[in-house]
Amino acid sequence: MNLRKTRTASAAHGTTGTTGPTTHPPTEPAAPPPGGTTDGDRAARSGVSRRRLLGTAGAAGAAGLAVGAGGGLLAGTGDRTASGNPDVPGGTAPLSSVGATRLDFHGPHQPGILGPARAHGELLALDLLPGTGRGGAAALLRRWSRAAEAMMAGEAPDADNGVAGGTGPSGLAITFGFGHDFFDAVGLVDARPRALDPLPEFSADALDPERSGGHLWIQVEADDPTVVFHAVRTLQRAAADTARVRHRTAGFNRAPGAASGESGPRNLMGQIDGTNNLRPEQEDFADRVFVPADGDPAWMAGGSYVVVRRIRMLLDPWEEQPLETQERILGRRRADGAPLTGGGETTPVDLAAVDERGRPVIPADAHVRVSAPESNGGAAMLRRSYSYHDGFTGDGSPDAGLLFVCWQADPMLAFVPVQRKLDRGDALSAFIRHEASGLFAVPGGAEPGGYVGQRLLEG
Numbered sequence: 001m002n003l004r005k006t007r008t009a010s011a012a013h014g015t016t017g018t019t020g021p022t023t024h025p026p027t028e029p030a031a032p033p034p035g036g037t038t039d040g041d042r043a044a045r046s047g048v049s050r051r052r053l054l055g056t057a058g059a060a061g062a063a064g065l066a067v068g069a070g071g072g073l074l075a076g077t078g079d080r081t082a083s084g085n086p087d088v089p090g091g092t093a094p095l096s097s098v099g100a101t102r103l104d105f106h107g108p109h110q111p112g113i114l115g116p117a118r119a120h121g122e123l124l125a126l127d128l129l130p131g132t133g134r135g136g137a138a139a140l141l142r143r144w145s146r147a148a149e150a151m152m153a154g155e156a157p158d159a160d161n162g163v164a165g166g167t168g169p170s171g172l173a174i175t176f177g178f179g180h181d182f183f184d185a186v187g188l189v190d191a192r193p194r195a196l197d198p199l200p201e202f203s204a205d206a207l208d209p210e211r212s213g214g215h216l217w218i219q220v221e222a223d224d225p226t227v228v229f230h231a232v233r234t235l236q237r238a239a240a241d242t243a244r245v246r247h248r249t250a251g252f253n254r255a256p257g258a259a260s261g262e263s264g265p266r267n268l269m270g271q272i273d274g275t276n277n278l279r280p281e282q283e284d285f286a287d288r289v290f291v292p293a294d295g296d297p298a299w300m301a302g303g304s305y306v307v308v309r310r311i312r313m314l315l316d317p318w319e320e321q322p323l324e325t326q327e328r329i330l331g332r333r334r335a336d337g338a339p340l341t342g343g344g345e346t347t348p349v350d351l352a353a354v355d356e357r358g359r360p361v362i363p364a365d366a367h368v369r370v371s372a373p374e375s376n377g378g379a380a381m382l383r384r385s386y387s388y389h390d391g392f393t394g395d396g397s398p399d400a401g402l403l404f405v406c407w408q409a410d411p412m413l414a415f416v417p418v419q420r421k422l423d424r425g426d427a428l429s430a431f432i433r434h435e436a437s438g439l440f441a442v443p444g445g446a447e448p449g450g451y452v453g454q455r456l457l458e459g
């Protein structure tokens with residue numbers, strides 16, 4: 001693999017960090033694809049009345065389409081009248097593109113990995129209650145998958161509480177994963193992937209075990225916060241008697257339509273984040289992110305491993321730094337995200353460039369140098385993170401930072417070597433603290449009529 005070529009090609013296509021409301025791949029097309037799923041098709045399948053669909057058809061057309069989890073394209077209808085709340089005027093007013101965006105629960109990969117991270121996200125870890133066993137876990141995943149499928153389609157789940165009544169699916173994506181200790185809990189130790197071996201300890205780690213790990217992991221994201229709450233609450237209720245929430249963090253990203261510029265979203269340090277991410281159009285993208293069809297273990301085919309790190313930003317000392325210092329710590333300009341070696345946000349970083357005195361223009365300890373594939377034997381991951389803000393601590397400093405989420409086919413070839421390097425030599429380290437950690441196996445997408453993890457639990 002030629003990394004330099006890959007990075008240049010990505011920039012040459014004009015896709016790095018400049019498309020859509022975020023810089024995450026893939027983007028949403030502006031027009032329906034030939035042969036895309038029609039509102040009528042879906043109405044026939046779901047039993048939703050055509051009259052109701054017509055109430056939102058104009059909005060769906062204007063809003064364009066959403067990218068399905070497996071690359072399928074679905075017209076958004078935003079119809080949530082199935083929630084059955086007669087007080088809600090759902091279906092009478094057209095939904096905007098925010099509400100109408102609908103993703104497919106089914107596909108080769110689970111939703112919530114590809115495509116843009118949504119404006120609101122919650123990451124939860126749950127532990128199975130003692131005695132649940134494999135059968136209980138399978139029943140839970142079946143219930144969860146059924147509820148996720150309905151809610152992502154903008155339909156009411158079983159025993160709905162009506163909280164999302166009148167709201168469109170809003171890009172809702174729900175993703176499920178299994179942690180290392182899940183396999184002990186359900187007696188499936190032999191099926192545990194080697195890739196779930198605990199992450200090594202890093203010297204700068206300050207991890208809180210209460211907010212780390214977990215048997216099961218759920219990512220819920222959407223462009224509407226009530227839709228996220230509704231989904232989280234529905235899944236938590238469906239887990240009663242089977243699993244308890246161990247920890248949960250809410251995150252956010254820029255809302256669709258909030259910025260007029262073309263550059264990507266900013267993190268809470270003010271930096272444009274996500275520019276040099278892996279892109280689906282890169283030749284080796286799928287190999288890097290997903291377990292291949294003949295991968296090991298077989299039940300993980302089409303799946304991916306997610307590493308989640310709650311990284312607190314030490315914003316008081318950070319904001320005291322002069323702009324020039326902040327930019328040398330990162331290696332990019334704050335205003336436009338351009339590398340210190342010049343050009344615009346999508347211009348490739350020139351790690352070899354030196355100034356008139358022969359010193360590297362991108363400092364030796366700059367974050368983008370230390371984390372780059374060129375500095376890590378080619379290691380790379382798909383980053384898809386959220387900001388978080390959980391208030392202020394006793395001394396007045398913000399409890400805020402990055403819910404760093406990254407996806408890869410093998411953490412030992414992606415997150416681990418890069419984090420090892422960052423741990424030793426990243427100038428940003430003085431301004432961040434890793435406070436919680438998780439590593440989960442996220443199986444491929446469920447087949448229609450099936451559920452996530454079925455191959456593991458019934459294999």
Ligand SMILES: C=CC1=C(C)c2cc3[nH]c(cc4nc(cc5[nH]c(cc1n2)c(C)c5CCC(=O)O)C(CCC(=O)O)=C4C)c(C)c3C=C
Pocket residue numbers: 267269271272273274275276277309311312313330332349367368369371372373380381401402404415418419422432
């Ligand atoms: C182990 C992997 C990484 C961690 C942890 C991490 C934390 C972290 N990053 C930022 C902000 C930025 N990171 C940027 C680039 C970047 N970061 C990583 C990896 C980790 N970051 C990689 C692989 C890269 C790409 C390097 C390259 O090839 O150029 C950037 C620049 C814009 C971009 O390319 O996304 C920013 C900004 C923070 C604030 C943070 C912890 C809180």
Ligand SMILES: [Fe+2]
Pocket residue numbers: 367371
């Ligand atoms: Fe980074």
